Amino acid sequence: MxxxxxxxxxxxxxxxxxxxxxxxxxxxxxxxSARCVCEGLRAVGELFAARPDLVxxxxxxxxxxxxxxxxxxxxxxxxxxxxELSGTVHSQGxxxxxxxxxxxxxxxxxxxxxxxxxxxxxxxxxxxTICRTARAxxxxxxxxxxxxxxxxxxxxxxxxxxxxxxxxxxxxENLESLRRSAAAIGFGPVFLTDPHQGESCFQAAGxxxxxxxxxxxxSTGVGELAGAPRVMIPMPGxxxxxNAAQAATIFIFEYVRRxxxxxxxT
Amino acid sequence: MxxxxxxxxxxxxxxxxxxxxxxxxxxxxxxxSARCVCEGLRAVGELFAARPDLVxxxxxxxxxxxxxxxxxxxxxxxxxxxxELSGTVHSQGxxxxxxxxxxxxxxxxxxxxxxxxxxxxxxxxxxxTICRTARAxxxxxxxxxxxxxxxxxxxxxxxxxxxxxxxxxxxxENLESLRRSAAAIGFGPVFLTDPHQGESCFQAAGxxxxxxxxxxxxSTGVGELAGAPRVMIPMPGxxxxxNAAQAATIFIFEYVRRxxxxxxxT
Numbered sequence: 001m002x003x004x005x006x007x008x009x010x011x012x013x014x015x016x017x018x019x020x021x022x023x024x025x026x027x028x029x030x031x032x033s034a035r036c037v038c039e040g041l042r043a044v045g046e047l048f049a050a051r052p053d054l055v056x057x058x059x060x061x062x063x064x065x066x067x068x069x070x071x072x073x074x075x076x077x078x079x080x081x082x083x084e085l086s087g088t089v090h091s092q093g094x095x096x097x098x099x100x101x102x103x104x105x106x107x108x109x110x111x112x113x114x115x116x117x118x119x120x121x122x123x124x125x126x127x128x129t130i131c132r133t134a135r136a137x138x139x140x141x142x143x144x145x146x147x148x149x150x151x152x153x154x155x156x157x158x159x160x161x162x163x164x165x166x167x168x169x170x171x172x173e174n175l176e177s178l179r180r181s182a183a184a185i186g187f188g189p190v191f192l193t194d195p196h197q198g199e200s201c202f203q204a205a206g207x208x209x210x211x212x213x214x215x216x217x218x219s220t221g222v223g224e225l226a227g228a229p230r231v232m233i234p235m236p237g238x239x240x241x242x243n244a245a246q247a248a249t250i251f252i253f254e255y256v257r258r259x260x261x262x263x264x265x266t
Numbered sequence: 267m268x269x270x271x272x273x274x275x276x277x278x279x280x281x282x283x284x285x286x287x288x289x290x291x292x293x294x295x296x297x298x299s300a301r302c303v304c305e306g307l308r309a310v311g312e313l314f315a316a317r318p319d320l321v322x323x324x325x326x327x328x329x330x331x332x333x334x335x336x337x338x339x340x341x342x343x344x345x346x347x348x349x350e351l352s353g354t355v356h357s358q359g360x361x362x363x364x365x366x367x368x369x370x371x372x373x374x375x376x377x378x379x380x381x382x383x384x385x386x387x388x389x390x391x392x393x394x395t396i397c398r399t400a401r402a403x404x405x406x407x408x409x410x411x412x413x414x415x416x417x418x419x420x421x422x423x424x425x426x427x428x429x430x431x432x433x434x435x436x437x438x439e440n441l442e443s444l445r446r447s448a449a450a451i452g453f454g455p456v457f458l459t460d461p462h463q464g465e466s467c468f469q470a471a472g473x474x475x476x477x478x479x480x481x482x483x484x485s486t487g488v489g490e491l492a493g494a495p496r497v498m499i500p501m502p503g504x505x506x507x508x509n510a511a512q513a514a515t516i517f518i519f520e521y522v523r524r525x526x527x528x529x530x531x532t
Contacts, residue, residue, distance in 0.1 A: 133512065138502030161507055202523040233519065234526055236404030241427055242515075246399065249512045250519045253499065257468040257520070260500055 013059055013075045018085065021059070021097055025087050027150050030100065036152035038162055039087060039095040044068070046162030047098060054101060054165070059085055060094035068094070087154040100152050104168050109185055110141050114208040114255055117178060117190075120147035120217040121244055127151060128159020129245035130215070130252075135163035137252045143170045143212065145178060145223070175214065175225040182212050190214060191231050192222045193247060195240060198230030201254050207231060208255045215248045279325055279341045284351065287325070287363055291353050293416050296366065302418035304428055305353060305361040310334070312428030313364060320367060320431070325351055326360035334360070353420040366418050370434050375451055376407050380474040380521055383444060383456075386413035386483040387510055393417060394425020395511035396481065396518075401429035403518045404525075409436045409478065411444060411489070441480065441491040448478050456480060457497050458488045459513060461506060464496030467520050473497060474521045481514045 013021070023029030024037040035056065038047045045068060047055065052071035059075045060068075061082060082091045116134055121127050127149045134142055142151075142164075148171075149156055151164050172178035179190045190212045191204070201207060213231070216222025233242065233250050242250070279287070289295030290303040301322065304313045311334060313321065318337035325341045326334075327348060348357045382400055387393050393415045400408055408417075408430075414437075415422055417430050438444035445456045456478040457470075467473060479497070482488025499508065499516050508516070 129512070132505065132507035134503075136501050136503045136505040136507045161505075163505065163507070166505075200526060202526050234522055235402050236522060236525065237402045239398065239402040239427075239429065239432075241398035241402045241429070246395070246512070246515050249508075249515050253516045253519075254523070256500055256502060257523075259502065260466060260468050 011075055012077055012081070013057065013085075017057060017097070021085055021095070024097065025154055027153065030150065030152060034100050035097055036100050036157065037087065037095055037154050038098055038157050038165070039154060040092045040158055040161075041067070041094060043157055043160070043162035044094050044096050047096060047165045050162075050166035051098070051101065054098040056097045056099065058094065058096040064092075064094040088158070098165075101165065101169070103170055106170075106181055107184065108168075110168075110187065112139055112141055113210060113259075115139070115141050115143055115182070115187060115212045116248065116252065117143035117145070117172075117212050117214045118148050119145045119175060119214050119222050120220075121215065122147070122149055123218060123244075124149045124153055124155035125159045126218060126243065126245045127156050128161070128163075130248040131156075131160035131167065132163040133245075133249050133252050135160075135167055137256050139167070139252070139255075141168045141170065143172065143178060145172050145174055147217070175223050175228075178212070178214075179225065179228075186210060187212055190225060190228050192216070192225060192228045193251065194222065194230040194232050196232065198232045200234045201231045201251055202234065204229075204231050208258055213251055215244055215251070218244050277341055278343055278347070279323065279351075283323060283363070287351055287361070290363065291420055293419065296416065296418060300366050301363055302366050302423065303353065303361055303420050304364055304423050304431070305420060306358045306424055306427075307333070307360060309423055309426070309428035310360050310362050313362060313431045316428075316432040317364070317367065320364040322363045322365065324360065324362040330358075330360040354424070364431075367431065367435070369436055372436075372447055373450065374434075376434075376453065378405055378407055379476060379525075381405070381407050381409055381448070381453060381478045382514065382518065383409035383411070383438075383478050383480045384414050385411045385441060385480050385488050386486075387481065388413070388415055389484060389510075390415045390419055390421035391425045392484065392509065392511045393422050394427070394429075396514040397422075397426035397433065398429040399511075399515050399518050401426075401433055403522050405433070405518070405521075407434045407436065409438065409444060411438050411440055413483070441489050441494075444478070444480075445491065445494075452476060453478055456491060456494050458482070458491060458494045459517065460488065460496040460498050462498065464498045466500045467497045467517055468500065470495075470497050474524055479517055481510055481517070484510050 055072045057073035321338045323339035
């Protein structure tokens with residue numbers, strides 16, 4: 001069914017708005033318009049709380065409109081219309097079109113004591129889990145190398161519950177350029193996570209002290225970076241079974257633990 | 267296409283074997299025959315290594331047959347035949363029918379210092395992730411309350427990469443009976459995980475000292491258990507976003523960390 005503008009009170013999005021929204025399910029469409037789509041109650045709630053300035057318009061059911069305070073243009077439509085515009089099989093009844101946030105300028109200082117970086121994480125579900133876990137741990141930045149999934153893709157936004165809108169994301173061409181940029185803002189060394197080599201993450205001193213920790217690609221692991229120290233998660237059962245998101249969760253919460261104890265393990 | 271017995275050399279499973287295999291995709295079928303199906307290279311590899319005595323027969327492609335040492339009856343069939351018998355969209359070319367392992371008798375001692383228990387975890391993916399993470403951490407038991415997903419369902423086996431075949435699983439009617447049984451073999455207290463209340467898992471003394479830690483249902487949390495201490499994962503970012511599997515991973519690897527340090531945090 002094509003989008004129709006209701007001539008009386010314009011409660012439906014225009015044909016152009018519908019076309020824009022649908023284009024945002026492709027990387028090409030997002031790049032062209034510098035917009036993204038954010039869907040689902042929690043993700044949209046996070047977007048509204050963190051970056052209401054980015055919201056261009058929202059399409060939702062009457063029920064959702066009552067639950068949330070919605071910034072900007074809001075179109076209250078039928079559940080069928082939502083299903084038509086939704087990227088999910090069972091829509092939660094709300095989606096917003098938002099501008100993609102600008103990246104911080106390279107020289108912008110980072111206020112965190114530690115930064116997690118993702119090297120070519122390809123799965124939007126893994127990206128999303130890692131992003132919301134980092135957000136839950138109180139990290140404010142997440143760094144990505146080229147080859148990592150688009151953090152503003154619809155699946156990545158849903159999986160992260162919109163956490164990317166409350167964080168600063170920085171992109172890098174590769175690990176070398178990431179390391180240079182890190183050094184320029186006073187961060188280093190850059191640790192590489194490894195399934196087999198390196199010091200235990202529970203023992204490594206200085207692992208979370210103005211440092212960067214890189215989680216690698218799901219299939220090929222972390223890329224090469226000459227001279228970079230490696231850290232691993234000890235695995236007493238000798239059963240390799242942690243995916244990238246679980247490994248990231250362990251590293252992130254070891255940071256939380258050390259912060260809580262306010263002592264560095266030595 | 268119905269299963270056909272090749273009269274010359276019986277390289278195909280019989281009609282009865284095919285019917286049995288297909289029945290194992292339902293809980294009813296598994297209960298009736300006390301068999302389960304284990305599919306995929308890693309899961310089957312784990313089953314063969316841990317419990318070859320349970321394997322009744324294996325159906326695989328020629329390529330898989332060359333890669334693995336297969337205990338018991340093996341039928342080498344076409345990829346199309348595998349697809350027909352498989353529970354997945356894209357089969358890895360191997361599946362086995364195995365007997366469901368017996369539970370240990372209630373009075374059997376548990377050799378671990380700490381036991382993870384799952385209270386009505388309903389998602390086979392979550393169950394599987396938790397099971398293989400527990401296995402990776404070197405735990406040998408996993409306890410379940412009634413209402414937890416069937417640990418020998420095909421999805422649970424695939425998600426756990428067959429880790430349930432190397433572990434002892436014990437089932438309990440509810441948390442009360444679990445606590446009684448734990449006490450009978452020298453375990454206690456039973457800690458309940460909670461998103462909001464209780465001591466930090468990074469601070470709680472004695473959390474892993476002949477104790478049980480219960481992870482609760484994805485939607486309703488852990489059940490009631492009068493007088494049981496509660497523990498939580500500190501969340502500096504105030505963003506509730508950890509699912510049951512991630513939370514379990516954090517608790518399990520805090521155990522690994524304390525084991526590695528061989529000191530109890532106090």
